Amino acid sequence: MAAEQKKPTSQLRFDLVSKDWVLIATGRAKRPEEFAKHERIKVEMAAKDCPFCNLATQGKPVLEYKDEAGQWEVAVIPNKYPAFAQSGGLNERAEGPYSIMDGVGYHEVVVTRDHKKSLAELEMPQIHKVIDAYQERYLELMNEKLVNYISIFHNHGREAGASIAHPHSQIIAMPLTDPDLQGSINGSRIFFENQGKCVHCKMIEWDMEDGRRIIYENDKFVVLAPFASRMAFEIRIYPKEHHAYFERIKEGDKNQLAEALKISLSKMAKGLNDPAYNFFLHTAPADGKNYDHYHWHFEILPKTAIWAGFEMGTGIEISTVEPEEAAKYLREIQ
Amino acid sequence: MAAEQKKPTSQLRFDLVSKDWVLIATGRAKRPEEFAKHERIKVEMAAKDCPFCNLATQGKPVLEYKDEAGQWEVAVIPNKYPAFAQSGGLNERAEGPYSIMDGVGYHEVVVTRDHKKSLAELEMPQIHKVIDAYQERYLELMNEKLVNYISIFHNHGREAGASIAHPHSQIIAMPLTDPDLQGSINGSRIFFENQGKCVHCKMIEWDMEDGRRIIYENDKFVVLAPFASRMAFEIRIYPKEHHAYFERIKEGDKNQLAEALKISLSKMAKGLNDPAYNFFLHTAPADGKNYDHYHWHFEILPKTAIWAGFEMGTGIEISTVEPEEAAKYLREIQ
Numbered sequence: 019m020a021a022e023q024k025k026p027t028s029q030l031r032f033d034l035v036s037k038d039w040v041l042i043a044t045g046r047a048k049r050p051e052e053f054a055k056h057e058r059i060k061v062e063m064a065a066k067d068c069p070f071c072n073l074a075t076q077g078k079p080v081l082e083y084k085d086e087a088g089q090w091e092v093a094v095i096p097n098k099y100p101a102f103a104q105s106g107g108l109n110e111r112a113e114g115p116y117s118i119m120d121g122v123g124y125h126e127v128v129v130t131r132d133h134k135k136s137l138a139e140l141e142m143p144q145i146h147k148v149i150d151a152y153q154e155r156y157l158e159l160m161n162e163k164l165v166n167y168i169s170i171f172h173n174h175g176r177e178a179g180a181s182i183a184h185p186h187s188q189i190i191a192m193p194l195t196d197p198d199l200q201g202s203i204n205g206s207r208i209f210f211e212n213q214g215k216c217v218h219c220k221m222i223e224w225d226m227e228d229g230r231r232i233i234y235e236n237d238k239f240v241v242l243a244p245f246a247s248r249m250a251f252e253i254r255i256y257p258k259e260h261h262a263y264f265e266r267i268k269e270g271d272k273n274q275l276a277e278a279l280k281i282s283l284s285k286m287a288k289g290l291n292d293p294a295y296n297f298f299l300h301t302a303p304a305d306g307k308n309y310d311h312y313h314w315h316f317e318i319l320p321k322t323a324i325w326a327g328f329e330m331g332t333g334i335e336i337s338t339v340e341p342e343e344a345a346k347y348l349r350e351i352q
Numbered sequence: 353m354a355a356e357q358k359k360p361t362s363q364l365r366f367d368l369v370s371k372d373w374v375l376i377a378t379g380r381a382k383r384p385e386e387f388a389k390h391e392r393i394k395v396e397m398a399a400k401d402c403p404f405c406n407l408a409t410q411g412k413p414v415l416e417y418k419d420e421a422g423q424w425e426v427a428v429i430p431n432k433y434p435a436f437a438q439s440g441g442l443n444e445r446a447e448g449p450y451s452i453m454d455g456v457g458y459h460e461v462v463v464t465r466d467h468k469k470s471l472a473e474l475e476m477p478q479i480h481k482v483i484d485a486y487q488e489r490y491l492e493l494m495n496e497k498l499v500n501y502i503s504i505f506h507n508h509g510r511e512a513g514a515s516i517a518h519p520h521s522q523i524i525a526m527p528l529t530d531p532d533l534q535g536s537i538n539g540s541r542i543f544f545e546n547q548g549k550c551v552h553c554k555m556i557e558w559d560m561e562d563g564r565r566i567i568y569e570n571d572k573f574v575v576l577a578p579f580a581s582r583m584a585f586e587i588r589i590y591p592k593e594h595h596a597y598f599e600r601i602k603e604g605d606k607n608q609l610a611e612a613l614k615i616s617l618s619k620m621a622k623g624l625n626d627p628a629y630n631f632f633l634h635t636a637p638a639d640g641k642n643y644d645h646y647h648w649h650f651e652i653l654p655k656t657a658i659w660a661g662f663e664m665g666t667g668i669e670i671s672t673v674e675p676e677e678a679a680k681y682l683r684e685i686q
Contacts, residue, residue: 027438027455028434028435028436028437028438028454028455029452029453029454029455030452030453030454030455030527030528031450031451031452032450032451032452034449034450034451037531038530038531038532039528039530039531041435041436041455042455043434043435043436043455045433045434045435045437046433046435099379099380100362100377100379101362101375101377101379101380101662101670102362102375102377103362103379104361104362113579114558114562115368115551115554115555115558116365116366116368116555116558116579116580117365117366117368118363118364118365118366119363119364120362120363120364121361121362121363121364121375121377167666169661169662169665169666171660171661171662171664171665172661173660173661177658178658178660178661179657179658179659179660179661180660188661188662190662190666192666192668193364194364194373195666196372196373196666196667196668197371197372197373197667198372198532198667199665199666199667217449220449221449221450224448224449224450228448245447245450246450296660296661296664296665297661298661298662298664298665298666299665300665317664317665319664323513324511324512324513325513325659326505326507326512326513326514326630327503327505327506327507327512327513327522327630327631327632328435328503328505328522328524328632330505330630330632330651330653331503331505331533331630331632331633331634331651332501332503332524332526332529332530332533332632333530333531333532333533334526334530336435
């Protein structure tokens with residue numbers, strides 16, 4: 019898989035939805051294969067000490083799916099150290115010139131039984147159940163008072179912020195959408211109003227015709243490297259058809275989503291030496307308003323770089339691998 | 353330095369300037385002293401292999417300050433692997449629905465001679481010279497065609513993205529301001545237009561009266577933990593008087609800035625066991641327009657946490673230490 023020697027380039031690319039610039043600067047690029055040399059920091063924890071292997075210590079599950087033997091296979095539990103938790107009102111108040119409100123909401127953990135097996139390593143029916151759990155909890159939490167946005171995310175590996183090695187996803191239901199994220203959602207709305215078409219559909223259509231950034235597809239989902247990737251080997255999973263609301267995913271489509279997720283994570287694990295990564299769902303807010311213009315998707319970001327002073331200071335992320343090259347590399351991994 | 357036992361709280365705090373929400377959730381908080389137990393990943397490189405100890409290999413310096421013995425003490429060199437570099441026009445173009453332009457600009461490295469001594473460990477006259485170098489290069493680069501924003505930043509430690517251990521800062525001069533950062537600058541303008549006062553001045557005034565978030569001050573500068581800290585032990589250094597443009601800093605104020613910077617970084621190094629950190633300058637864009645409403649400052653972010661799936665997905669950063677407690681802890685460190 020010898021990469022051709024290319025002249026280094028430095029390109030500013032604009033994200034149509036978030037209105038964010040990223041820089042693709044290949045001057046200091048490693049070839050894709052070299053990312054595989056990175057050794058992830060692995061923090062072992064014996065199953066006997068693992069809170070998720072000892073689920074009874076974690077409080078009553080809010081949801082449990084059992085296997086044929088009657089053992090729990092996927093469980094959703096309240097986070098013992100919740101970020102959002104207090105009940106009651108928002109208690110909005112000023113402190114001098116500042117605004118403040120209580121972190122009212124819910125924080126849950128979606129645990130798969132096996133202490134070692136990452137999501138990529140699970141069998142398809144188990145990944146299907148994880149998606150079931152995401153949906154079931156989403157549908158429940160969106161009805162709660164003061165819940166206006168629900169974030170579903172997964173951190174894999176210490177470098178990606180996972181404090182417990184046992185594979186788990188998290189669900190946070192909260193009272194507001196951050197103005198930054200709201201900006202992306204508004205970007206989608208404005209595009210729709212001006213062009214009569216979903217901006218994501220437009221990008222997917224172009225990318226599928228162009229082909230260079232496509233990593234994988236099945237009937238219902240397409241996996242691609244976004245044109246304005248913020249991180250080398252960034253991946254997105256989109257339903258091919260226009261769907262605004264993740265929680266309305268059809269039963270019949272879940273297998274294909276499970277497949278797209280498993281293949282994306284497996285390609286990344288094989289091609290990049292099981293890197294630490296984050297993934298999260300972007301879907302319409304859960305505030306009851308109309309977001310038909312939106313197009314839900316998963317974003318997967320392997321920790322192939324550290325966003326440092328430049329990225330923090332300017333808001334421009336630098337990636338050292340062209341998305342087209344990253345997609346080619348991942349596409350070819352079986 | 354025993355911290356009182358407090359009931360965990362979860363508070364959403366709003367950043368007046370960036371319009372960004374952060375969550376201060378102390379439920380999973382370590383006490384400040386516990387951050388000091390974190391061992392930074394240290395990647396050693398012998399001076400004989402260090403590119404900055406062998407400056408002659410790096411191309412001609414664009415600036416050199418020498419010591420009394422005639423040896424270089426602070427040098428500015430072009431980055432050998434520049435993020436922004438190409439010359440010529442922006443070459444703006446569309447690729448299907450996407451926008452793209454060349455990464456035209458400048459990328460320089462500000463190197464201090466000692467291979468080991470971090471900025472915090474340098475003597476005041478040397479830090480003064482680093483500030484001189486920042487200013488002198490800023491004044492030079494802002495006159496370059498197509499330069500509209502200049503970012504000055506410093507990464508310390510592998511976990512903060514420093515790929516070379518030898519202490520150095522970086523200067524990137526580029527053709528645009530990212531819409532996110534532009535949003536903060538506009539926030540400052542709108543506040544000024546509505547209230548007839550600089551939003552930063554207003555916050556500084558309140559914080560100095562309140563006292564709880566102040567870490568250090570001298571005649572000209574105040575060092576504080578921002579009310580909406582995105583990271584535990586985040587620090588900002590502000591000129592007390594209203595100044596929009598860093599590059600216009602008066603000769604007589606530089607000693608006090610050097611002192612504020614040295615004390616901030618030293619307190620962090622002592623109190624948090626020499627953590628990895630990033631700092632960057634926020635100042636008015638260099639596009640020739642009027643930004644008199646702005647108030648330049650340095651932001652320092654120790655790597656006390658990893659922004660993971662939730663932060664990336666929602667744009668809301670979670671910090672586990674109250675800024676008031678962080679400030680108290682750092683204030684008391686001598």
